[in-house]
Amino acid sequence: MNQNKTFTLDGKTIPYTEGQTIIQAAMAAGEYIPHLCFNPELKAHGSCKLCTVKANGRQTASCTQQPTPEMVVESDTQELNDERRALLQMLFVEGNHFCPSCEKSGDCQLQATAYVLKMMSPHYNQFYPDRPVDASHPEYLLDFNRCILCSLCVRASRDVDGKNVFALSGRGIKSHLIVNAKSGQLADTDFCDADKAAHVCPVGVILKKRVGFATPIGSRSFDELPISATPHPQGACPVCPRSDAATLPPHPKSRGA
Amino acid sequence: MTINVHYKLTRMSVESDKGSYHQRVFMISPEKTHAEYLDTILAHHQHNANNLLQILIAAQDVHGYIHSDAIDHLSEQMALPRSKIEGVAGFYSFLHLQAAGDYRVLFSDNITDRMAGNIDLMKSLCSQLWVEPGKLSEDGLVCVGTTSCTGMCDQGPGMLVNNIAINHITAERINAIAELIRERVPLSAWPASFFAIEDNIRRRDILLNSQIQPGAALKAMLARGDNATLQEIKTSKLRGRGGAGFSTGMKWEFCRDAAGDAHYVVCNADEGEPGTFKDRVLLNGYADTVFEGMTLCARIIGAKQGFLYLRGEYRYLLPHLQAVLQKRRGQNLLGTSILGHEGFDFDIAIHLGAGAYICGEESALIESLEGKRGTPRNRPPFPVTHGYLNCPTVVNNVETFASTCLITTHGGAWYSGIGTETSCGSKILSVSGDCERPGLYEYPFGVTIAQVLADCGAQDTQAVQVSGPSGVCISADEFNRRIAFDDLATAGAFMIFNQTRDMFEVARNFVHFFAHESCGFCTPCRVGTQLLSNMMDKLADGNGSPYDFTEIEKLNVLLQSTSHCGLGHSACNPVLNTIEKFRPAYDKRLAHKDFIPAFDLDRALSQARQMTGRDDTGAHLESSHESK
Ligand SMILES: Cc1cc2nc3c(=O)[nH]c(=O)nc-3n(C[C@H](O)[C@H](O)[C@H](O)COP(=O)(O)O)c2cc1C
Ligand code: SF4
Ligand code: SF4
Ligand code: FES
Numbered sequence: 001m002n003q004n005k006t007f008t009l010d011g012k013t014i015p016y017t018e019g020q021t022i023i024q025a026a027m028a029a030g031e032y033i034p035h036l037c038f039n040p041e042l043k044a045h046g047s048c049k050l051c052t053v054k055a056n057g058r059q060t061a062s063c064t065q066q067p068t069p070e071m072v073v074e075s076d077t078q079e080l081n082d083e084r085r086a087l088l089q090m091l092f093v094e095g096n097h098f099c100p101s102c103e104k105s106g107d108c109q110l111q112a113t114a115y116v117l118k119m120m121s122p123h124y125n126q127f128y129p130d131r132p133v134d135a136s137h138p139e140y141l142l143d144f145n146r147c148i149l150c151s152l153c154v155r156a157s158r159d160v161d162g163k164n165v166f167a168l169s170g171r172g173i174k175s176h177l178i179v180n181a182k183s184g185q186l187a188d189t190d191f192c193d194a195d196k197a198a199h200v201c202p203v204g205v206i207l208k209k210r211v212g213f214a215t216p217i218g219s220r221s222f223d224e225l226p227i228s229a230t231p232h233p234q235g236a237c238p239v240c241p242r243s244d245a246a247t248l249p250p251h252p253k254s255r256g257a
Numbered sequence: 258m259t260i261n262v263h264y265k266l267t268r269m270s271v272e273s274d275k276g277s278y279h280q281r282v283f284m285i286s287p288e289k290t291h292a293e294y295l296d297t298i299l300a301h302h303q304h305n306a307n308n309l310l311q312i313l314i315a316a317q318d319v320h321g322y323i324h325s326d327a328i329d330h331l332s333e334q335m336a337l338p339r340s341k342i343e344g345v346a347g348f349y350s351f352l353h354l355q356a357a358g359d360y361r362v363l364f365s366d367n368i369t370d371r372m373a374g375n376i377d378l379m380k381s382l383c384s385q386l387w388v389e390p391g392k393l394s395e396d397g398l399v400c401v402g403t404t405s406c407t408g409m410c411d412q413g414p415g416m417l418v419n420n421i422a423i424n425h426i427t428a429e430r431i432n433a434i435a436e437l438i439r440e441r442v443p444l445s446a447w448p449a450s451f452f453a454i455e456d457n458i459r460r461r462d463i464l465l466n467s468q469i470q471p472g473a474a475l476k477a478m479l480a481r482g483d484n485a486t487l488q489e490i491k492t493s494k495l496r497g498r499g500g501a502g503f504s505t506g507m508k509w510e511f512c513r514d515a516a517g518d519a520h521y522v523v524c525n526a527d528e529g530e531p532g533t534f535k536d537r538v539l540l541n542g543y544a545d546t547v548f549e550g551m552t553l554c555a556r557i558i559g560a561k562q563g564f565l566y567l568r569g570e571y572r573y574l575l576p577h578l579q580a581v582l583q584k585r586r587g588q589n590l591l592g593t594s595i596l597g598h599e600g601f602d603f604d605i606a607i608h609l610g611a612g613a614y615i616c617g618e619e620s621a622l623i624e625s626l627e628g629k630r631g632t633p634r635n636r637p638p639f640p641v642t643h644g645y646l647n648c649p650t651v652v653n654n655v656e657t658f659a660s661t662c663l664i665t666t667h668g669g670a671w672y673s674g675i676g677t678e679t680s681c682g683s684k685i686l687s688v689s690g691d692c693e694r695p696g697l698y699e700y701p702f703g704v705t706i707a708q709v710l711a712d713c714g715a716q717d718t719q720a721v722q723v724s725g726p727s728g729v730c731i732s733a734d735e736f737n738r739r740i741a742f743d744d745l746a747t748a749g750a751f752m753i754f755n756q757t758r759d760m761f762e763v764a765r766n767f768v769h770f771f772a773h774e775s776c777g778f779c780t781p782c783r784v785g786t787q788l789l790s791n792m793m794d795k796l797a798d799g800n801g802s803p804y805d806f807t808e809i810e811k812l813n814v815l816l817q818s819t820s821h822c823g824l825g826h827s828a829c830n831p832v833l834n835t836i837e838k839f840r841p842a843y844d845k846r847l848a849h850k851d852f853i854p855a856f857d858l859d860r861a862l863s864q865a866r867q868m869t870g871r872d873d874t875g876a877h878l879e880s881s882h883e884s885k
Pocket of ligand 1: 498526564615616652
């Protein structure tokens with residue numbers, strides 16, 4: 001592959017190979033671009049828009065946009081960070097996110113990204129949607145209150161597990177996650193702990209039962225270092241949850257499983 | 258539920274000689290009853306997952322909703338996960354996964370319907386039928402609600418009953434409909450006059466005056482040669498009539514030159530932009546010309562298959578369109594060896610939409626054609642190289658295809674001589690709102706707003722919304738502006754508002770439309786359109802302050818720069834436009850100079866007051882602001 005192609009990210013020269021997206025090349029070079037619906041192990045979706053950058057002056061999602069030679073990419077600017085903060089605030093008010101009582105607190109990418117981007121309040125009026133939890137499964141709990149519709153679990157189940165346990169239904173603000181069962185209950189699907197889909201949720205929806213506080217608050221993924229400061233070995237993002245932890249270097253702060 | 262029981266009962270009575278009531282109930286398993294009709298539908302659609310949406314629409318016709326057991330059968334027969342089927346069905350507003358009534362009544366809720374009193378008519382129907390809007394009646398008979406513009410603004414207020422259009426709704430008609438529903442008269446036995454739909458062509462120019470004989474344009478192309486015909490289309494400077502205005506000749510050329518296993522032609526008849534209804538009339542009166550335009554394109558790009566994507570609201574056109582296609586096959590204008598030319602094989606299938614404006618966006622339309630949720634794709638790549646089944650695909654508007662026939666028969670130079678330098682040919686406007694003669698007006702490009710207003714008999718006009726909610730709102734001092742790509746570009750909508758209209762309510766209606774139609778894929782549009790709706794409702798409630806304007810402007814910048822597709826990009830336009838041009842309509846609502854929360858403590862207590870039957874001063878909080 002042609003290794004000498006480069007673009008600049010906030011003035012730094014970033015090498016890239018054909019087929020890589022801006023965020024992939026940036027991660028490989030150890031640069032952080034905020035993201036939520038992107039996980040290096042899954043096909044990009046481009047829906048949360050947190051990773052929006054200015055590429056040659058045009059705003060675009062860096063997880064789906066491929067760089068061109070000498071492209072000038074801006075990411076860590078006041079304007080873009082303001083917009084990202086507004087997007088985060090939208091996600092916070094759209095669902096029911098009560099961080100202090102959430103067992104994902106400290107391991108949650110939404111929360112950690114909000115810290116990095118200095119989000120001080122939800123700003124908009126809360127929607128307080130009514131989203132019942134699904135505790136039917138013996139090993140897992142689904143708390144839809146926190147779902148940000150990133151579809152990572154959908155992609156993991158479909159593309160990695162070959163199962164289609166999860167899917168998006170509804171439209172617009174009524175979009176919601178469904179599971180592959182006539183009863184609508186996770187217990188009636190073939191979902192299991194070994195699934196990739198069990199380990200990709202960036203927020204606190206897909207939760208393993210009985211281990212919620214095995215790692216105490218204070219020693220969780222983002223308790224010591226902010227999400228932006230975790231290194232990016234092998235072009236993969238260590239803060240994105242993954243199931244094949246055994247084959248990869250241990251996570252900076254294990255999330256308990 | 259009720260319908261399902263109905264269905265079983267009819268089956269039982271037919272077979273009642275074969276066993277007692279109880280035996281029958283247990284012997285006809287739901288799976289079996291669903292399998293019976295589903296297998297016919299599945300066979301018709303070759304069990305093909307690309308036809309999932311069409312299969313679901315057909316399945317819903319049987320019971321009025323898609324039964325949970327039916328999904329089992331489809332899932333098994335099509336080897337598709339249930340989650341996928343439910344995900345698709347859940348996207349389209351005309352598909353139901355729960356019983357939705359034997360009669361499903363949807364009032365068109367465009368601003369023009371509002372101006373014609375649709376809400377009072379809906380309330381009247383609801384009270385006569387003892388139902389609440391949006392809720393299924395307890396006996397499962399009827400559900401009454403609203404839907405986005407049904408494309409009948411020239412003859413509104415409009416409604417759909419079981420997806421079939423009824424217009425010119427009056428109080429008398431509502432009384433009659435209430436009676437018909439109460440008496441459970443099947444839709445097919447309702448008075449035929451209810452279903453009459455007018456064309457209302459008021460001004461004809463080159464396209465609406467044309468009387469191209471079926472096959473004439475194809476013969477002209479075959480005589481001239483494919484390349485030369487493409488050249489004529491380029492010479493004509495024809496630009497897309499669906500909104501974006503891309504050069505049609507270039508689109509066809511890019512597609513022809515793109516490598517792929519197959520090439521496809523798609524006609525976009527989704528016509529979802531509120532206030533637009535010209536494609537409806539073209540498909541009714543000029544279907545041959547539209548299909549012939551698609552066939553010209555097929556020959557030039559090398560396509561064997563074409564699709565017409567027809568919005569669900571225009572379903573009543575389906576039999577007519579199928580008949581035209583059938584006639585064309587008989588005339589050897591479709592099928593194999595068209596007009597005797599070896600290798601010129603092409604046919605057209607019609608796919609129905611099911612109530613989703615976003616499916617007018619070309620990449621969402623293609624997703625929908627493939628039987629999926631109508632979510633816009635990441636672009637690039639564009640449909641010309643990666644469209645239907647990832648093959649090179651031309652997507653054009655109905656009017657665009659019809660225009661290519663004119664160009665092929667009359668020549669590109671002739672066509673480019675009409676209109677203005679940069680906007681050649683004619684444009685059909687869908688005129689509605691406050692005027693004496695709503696309907697279709699075709700003009701050469703360059704016509705002024707004032708001219709159109711004079712022609713349609715509009716008086717005391719305050720504003721015109723050009724190109725629908727995603728377009729632009731024009732005030733009286735701009736009526737000398739022209740319909741043209743470099744001035745007022747338009748997909749055709751032309752909604753007129755006289756001095757008595759409240760432009761704030763116009764904008765609020767449009768904002769609600771966008772929130773309802775956002776596909777929900779990307780954060781800024783999914784949440785942002787809802788926030789904007791809430792803000793407009795807050796202003797309408799009298800809780801607005803200048804602070805809210807700053808918020809709306811910030812939302813606009815965010816949606817413009819981060820949304821995934823055109824819907825999100827234009828969702829704030831109606832508000833920004835009207836704030837700029839009709840500020841007094843907003844100022845009226847700004848009772849406060851300082852920020853006021855949407856939440857009113859005293860009003861929140863009203864329920865408690867109601868329950869306790871108290872209304873003394875002690876039961877009131879001193880409100881932070883007067884609620885009105
Ligand atoms: C939200 C949205 C809705 C659209 N709806 C329609 C539509 O109903 N009909 C249409 O022809 N084009 C519609 N378009 C434009 C199409 O994406 C596409 O540009 C057009 O069909 C191309 O045909 P043309 O070049 O002949 O105009 C829409 C675009 C967007 C962003
Ligand atoms: S459950 Fe988690 S992974 Fe799945 S869509 Fe919701 S937030 Fe994303
Ligand atoms: S802008 Fe709106 S309609 Fe377009 S992809 Fe995003 S959510 Fe869907
Ligand atoms: S990370 Fe790129 S859009 Fe979500």
